[in-house]
Amino acid sequence: MRFDTRLVQIGQEPDHGSGDVVPAIHITTTYERRMQDPLRYFYARGENPTREGLERCLASLEDARFAMVFSSGQSAAATALTLLDPGQRLISSDDVYGGTYNLFRTLGRYDIEVEFVDLTDISALDAALGYDVGMIWIETPTNPLLKVADLAAVHHCVRENGIRIVVDNTLAGPALQQPLRFGADVSLYSTTKSIAGHSDVLGGALVYDDEELHHIFSSYRAAVGNVPGALDCFLVHRGLKTLSLRTARQVSNASQIATELRGLASVGTVNYPGLVDHPQYQVAIKQMSGPGSILSFEYLGDPRELFDKLKLFSCAVSLGGVRSLIERPATMTHAPIPLATRLKLGISDNLIRLSAGIEDPADLVEDLLAAL
Numbered sequence: 001m002r003f004d005t006r007l008v009q010i011g012q013e014p015d016h017g018s019g020d021v022v023p024a025i026h027i028t029t030t031y032e033r034r035m036q037d038p039l040r041y042f043y044a045r046g047e048n049p050t051r052e053g054l055e056r057c058l059a060s061l062e063d064a065r066f067a068m069v070f071s072s073g074q075s076a077a078a079t080a081l082t083l084l085d086p087g088q089r090l091i092s093s094d095d096v097y098g099g100t101y102n103l104f105r106t107l108g109r110y111d112i113e114v115e116f117v118d119l120t121d122i123s124a125l126d127a128a129l130g131y132d133v134g135m136i137w138i139e140t141p142t143n144p145l146l147k148v149a150d151l152a153a154v155h156h157c158v159r160e161n162g163i164r165i166v167v168d169n170t171l172a173g174p175a176l177q178q179p180l181r182f183g184a185d186v187s188l189y190s191t192t193k194s195i196a197g198h199s200d201v202l203g204g205a206l207v208y209d210d211e212e213l214h215h216i217f218s219s220y221r222a223a224v225g226n227v228p229g230a231l232d233c234f235l236v237h238r239g240l241k242t243l244s245l246r247t248a249r250q251v252s253n254a255s256q257i258a259t260e261l262r263g264l265a266s267v268g269t270v271n272y273p274g275l276v277d278h279p280q281y282q283v284a285i286k287q288m289s290g291p292g293s294i295l296s297f298e299y300l301g302d303p304r305e306l307f308d309k310l311k312l313f314s315c316a317v318s319l320g321g322v323r324s325l326i327e328r329p330a331t332m333t334h335a336p337i338p339l340a341t342r343l344k345l346g347i348s349d350n351l352i353r354l355s356a357g358i359e360d361p362a363d364l365v366e367d368l369l370a371a372l
Ligand SMILES: *Cc1c(COP(=O)(O)O)cnc(C)c1O
Pocket: 072, 073, 074, 075, 097, 099, 100, 139, 143, 168, 170, 171, 189, 190, 191, 192, 193, 202, 203, 204, 318, 319
């Protein structure tokens, strides 16, 4: 079965009793026990059929044996971080989601040090390695600068050290990039974004192939209870079915917008991996089947005035949904990052991030051109 068919059918098998073509949502928190029953379902923090349907689908999309879903992307990320032991070092992409940066700050109390490295530079990664590195955390493309790390090259660099590679694949999503195929141990998602796709539910997921990881993640999730509710799993799974259709339209819209922005006097650099002069254009072609729905650019005027003039783009954080959004990382998504670090990374006060939705591209371009 191919990717687009799996999206619609895996984990959504019709119910043989009633004939429902959409499986019922299991809202129960507890399961009746009888002497002769096998011990499969016990309590909803541990197991739930609606959640498991979503997990089977997400695992199958990456040909992985396991997927585990969570109440948010952050709780998926926090669970992945439990693979680190006290005293170990974590090497991370230098340009990460602001919330990830915040989450890393909690690691100090476990004596885990985080080192930010530009992972587009393999020699910088090589120099940062050491016996105490337990994990590499990669965001690619990065957010908001859209830098692309070469996943196979990172894997090649660290493979002999037993270091776990976690890839936050939220921006690209599984339709455009599949990190496990390039040596990653874990693909991480905020399913809140393109997977659910409609900006109406929070969720997270980890996808992986290793049974030992499954043991660690499932025991941890059952212990701390960071599970999504059944209704949320239903919404995420309903959105997931149209992921390929939405992604194709979003990539096409983002590409058109990136091309239009480039010629404008009020616009400086445009960051989008689909532009041939993007520094990692060739890497993007090698590991992604499309350059994504997110781009960023330098606006030479006042960003607040720009946002006020736009009629179709809502000024809001988040990304990957059907509605087009625009935001200013310096004061919104990346506000937690200290000023000096932010400026060093290139996240200036004039940087604007845009998430292309599925609207008619002519309307989106018209709205932007009028405002710019
Ligand atoms: C939104 C986001 C997260 C966090 O996900 P939540 O569902 O909001 O908890 C993590 N990583 C990236 C790249 C994101 O965009």
